[in-house]
Amino acid sequence: MKAKKKDRTQREKALSLLKRKIGAEAIRTDSKSLFEASLDNARLSFLPDAVIFPRKEEDVGALLKLANRHRVPVTPRGGGTATTGAASPVQGGWVLDLTYWRSVKIDAESGMATVQPGARIATIQRAAERKGWFYPPDPSSIKYATIGGTIATNAGGMSGAKYGVTRDYIFGLEGFLPTGEKVRWAAGLKKFASGYNMRDLWIGSEGTLGVITKAVLKLIPKPQARWTFLAAFPKEVQALRAARKLLKVPLMPAILEFLDRQTVQCLENYTAKPVFKAAPNSSLLLIELDGHEAQIAEEKEVVMQWAYEHASHFREATSLEEAEELWAVRRVCSQAMFQMGDAKLNEDIVVPMQSYIPLINHTLKLKRDFGLATPTFGHIADGNFHVHIMFNRGDKKQARQAEKAIHALMQKVVSLGGAISGEHGIGLAKTPFLRLQHNRAEINTMLAIKKALDPNYILNPGKIFDPYQVWKKEPAKVRLPWDHRPKSS
Numbered sequence: 001m002k003a004k005k006k007d008r009t010q011r012e013k014a015l016s017l018l019k020r021k022i023g024a025e026a027i028r029t030d031s032k033s034l035f036e037a038s039l040d041n042a043r044l045s046f047l048p049d050a051v052i053f054p055r056k057e058e059d060v061g062a063l064l065k066l067a068n069r070h071r072v073p074v075t076p077r078g079g080g081t082a083t084t085g086a087a088s089p090v091q092g093g094w095v096l097d098l099t100y101w102r103s104v105k106i107d108a109e110s111g112m113a114t115v116q117p118g119a120r121i122a123t124i125q126r127a128a129e130r131k132g133w134f135y136p137p138d139p140s141s142i143k144y145a146t147i148g149g150t151i152a153t154n155a156g157g158m159s160g161a162k163y164g165v166t167r168d169y170i171f172g173l174e175g176f177l178p179t180g181e182k183v184r185w186a187a188g189l190k191k192f193a194s195g196y197n198m199r200d201l202w203i204g205s206e207g208t209l210g211v212i213t214k215a216v217l218k219l220i221p222k223p224q225a226r227w228t229f230l231a232a233f234p235k236e237v238q239a240l241r242a243a244r245k246l247l248k249v250p251l252m253p254a255i256l257e258f259l260d261r262q263t264v265q266c267l268e269n270y271t272a273k274p275v276f277k278a279a280p281n282s283s284l285l286l287i288e289l290d291g292h293e294a295q296i297a298e299e300k301e302v303v304m305q306w307a308y309e310h311a312s313h314f315r316e317a318t319s320l321e322e323a324e325e326l327w328a329v330r331r332v333c334s335q336a337m338f339q340m341g342d343a344k345l346n347e348d349i350v351v352p353m354q355s356y357i358p359l360i361n362h363t364l365k366l367k368r369d370f371g372l373a374t375p376t377f378g379h380i381a382d383g384n385f386h387v388h389i390m391f392n393r394g395d396k397k398q399a400r401q402a403e404k405a406i407h408a409l410m411q412k413v414v415s416l417g418g419a420i421s422g423e424h425g426i427g428l429a430k431t432p433f434l435r436l437q438h439n440r441a442e443i444n445t446m447l448a449i450k451k452a453l454d455p456n457y458i459l460n461p462g463k464i465f466d467p468y469q470v471w472k473k474e475p476a477k478v479r480l481p482w483d484h485r486p487k488s489s
């Protein structure tokens with residue numbers, strides 16, 4: 001009790017010092033601002049004491065120095081789209097919001113972009129494309145996610161197998177250590193081999209090792225053309241086998257999305273229209289080729305031949321409108337699933353190619369064993385499957401079954417040589433499974449790094465390492481900007 005009171009007094013003192021240091025107008029404590037900063041897409045709400053909108057670099061350093069001295073937790077925040085609770089200030093304190101820092105400068109000669117952390121991915125992509133360049137990392141949240149957040153989570157997307165993930169496009173980072181000192185990891189250079197590669201340590205560290213205030217990104221020439229294709233298969237096993245055959249040609253599509261029959265059933269109910277009239281409730285593969293026209297023409301032949309041999313039905317897009325129609329199938333999947341339950345545990349596991357079929361069979365076994373729907377789709381050129389466990393939150397039995405099902409899923413994934421997360425990271429939601437993935441030596445190494453950089457454990461504390469049972473916390477009822485589903489669900 002005494003310790004808590006001392007803590008509170010320390011935090012109040014630190015906040016009034018911060019006001020003096022960076023100006024009261026940079027600090028919000030009204031209930032609306034506190035609530036908005038209290039959660040991310042996982043909807044696990046923990047109210048901070050204040051939300052800070054620093055105006056200049058020195059303010060970030062000053063804030064961290066004060067927080068470190070007075071032991072105030074600080075949670076960096078971008079667009080708040082994380083699906084794991086990574087941006088929830090689980091221990092209160094200050095949320096450091098950098099979304100107003102949005103400048104994007106394209107160097108068309110060098111093929112680089114220098115960006116501030118709050119720049120949204122869609123804005124960076126548009127700015128690059130205006131100059132004939134391309135920034136490929138493409139999480140489906142591009143309209144809302146920031147470059148700071150996507151670097152901190154090493155976000156991926158559908159085209160990861162061909163183009164890589166965020167990590168593959170970072171030349172240099174600048175920012176502040178948890179203790180408030182300014183650092184620059186690598187630089188605006190295409191090569192850099194001086195000292196430890198601290199840049200890569202920050203990427204994917206979920207805002208626990210430093211605050212990113214600037215990034216230099218790699219751009220590549222924009223592919224000239226695209227071709228979109230959708231193929232149906234009677235069962236998942238056929239779709240997955242066929243996908244492996246296509247990759248083995250070898251051929252690397254920009255997109256190779258798999259949809260299982262549970263997902264397709266949801267979307268066909270949702271749109272009241274079968275994707276393929278003659279073959280409703282099929283498993284699907286959405287394919288997109290990109291590159292030069294001549295290269296696409298050549299690869300298209302290969303895909304057509306492959307489809308005749310393996311698919312039951314298929315359709316190619318001959319215009320942008322038709323491509324958009326094929327894409328619409330994939331875009332409604334997530335929202336369509338809520339007819340199978342009002343809550344979902346959304347996993348982003350990865351398995352090696354040889355384990356695709358055992359994995360999909362396991363999702364069907366979970367469905368049978370726990371009586372819950374397990375619709376699954378994924379970016380299968382890189383083995384990244386999104387397995388969803390659907391349940392009704394108000395139904396205590398279903399909630400317990402969901403918890404058991406997720407444990408069984410993660411155990412299976414690791415036993416298949418897979419990973420518990422391929423792109424969303426650990427945050428709070430995956431903490432119970434970290435020890436399935438890593439042995440003691442690995443976790444101790446990570447903790448030693450955390451301790452060395454953040455001795456007072458103030459930067460995004462409670463994330464990655466401290467087991468947190470996400471299913472025990474009632475999620476906040478809130479509509480977020482990227483939600484499409486009806487208010488009632």
Ligand SMILES: Cc1cc2nc3c(=O)[nH]c(=O)nc-3n(C[C@H](O)[C@H](O)[C@H](O)COP(=O)(O)OP(=O)(O)OC[C@H]3O[C@@H](n4cnc5c(N)ncnc54)[C@H](O)[C@@H]3O)c2cc1C
Pocket residue numbers: 040041075076077078079080081082083086087098117138139140141144145146147148149150151152153154155156157158206207208210211212213423424460482
């Ligand atoms: C509809 C939807 C679709 C999605 N699709 C994908 C997808 O296809 N692929 C994918 O990988 N993810 C996806 N996500 C998850 C999410 O978009 C990503 O994790 C994204 O990288 C988070 O970016 P953000 O700006 O919203 O960061 P936030 O959610 O605000 O924060 C995420 C993490 O980054 C840290 N952070 C933020 N800014 C900084 C900074 N400047 N310095 C240090 N740390 C910082 C935070 O502390 C937190 O740990 C999706 C989410 C939604 C809602």
